[in-house]
Amino acid sequence: MLISVLKGIGFLDSSGVPTEKYKAYKNKSEAKTVLGQALKISYDDLFLANEKANELSVEKLKGIFATKTGKGAAVVQKMAGTFKALAALADFDGSAETAPEDVGEEIEEPVREKKKTIGADFHYNIQIHLPATKDISVYNAIFKSLKDHLL
Numbered sequence: 001m002l003i004s005v006l007k008g009i010g011f012l013d014s015s016g017v018p019t020e021k022y023k024a025y026k027n028k029s030e031a032k033t034v035l036g037q038a039l040k041i042s043y044d045d046l047f048l049a050n051e052k053a054n055e056l057s058v059e060k061l062k063g064i065f066a067t068k069t070g071k072g073a074a075v076v077q078k079m080a081g082t083f084k085a086l087a088a089l090a091d092f093d094g095s096a097e098t099a100p101e102d103v104g105e106e107i108e109e110p111v112r113e114k115k116k117t118i119g120a121d122f123h124y125n126i127q128i129h130l131p132a133t134k135d136i137s138v139y140n141a142i143f144k145s146l147k148d149h150l151l
Helices: 002-008 020-025 031-042 044-049 058-069 073-088 101-117 136-150
Strands: none
Touching: 020 031, 031 044, 031 073, 044 058, 058 073
């Protein structure tokens, strides 16, 4: 989950390599400002809904996330909680003036991705309950069918 969040805010690229934005965040004097800028970009839909999204309560954030994503209550709760926790560590007032210029160039690719997902990756786990049998051909047929239909 943490890796997905770091990718979502542009601190890691799609292959998990730290970006220039993450390197700028490691500088203690710029960390809060870099994080604020990253959140404004990654959660641009949220900030379009409310310019002071970082000051909203978790309940109001949940409402916005629910409207924007159409996800269920549990997912929306986690999204709002994650945003609120990150926002508490960020400086939103100085992000435009003090952020390094090269960070802005690194941001271009994650911005296009985040407009679609608002910073979340979802994974599905599928459970298969197999019948109790000693006939291996039953299992082979089930797995062949899964392979044919899922790939």
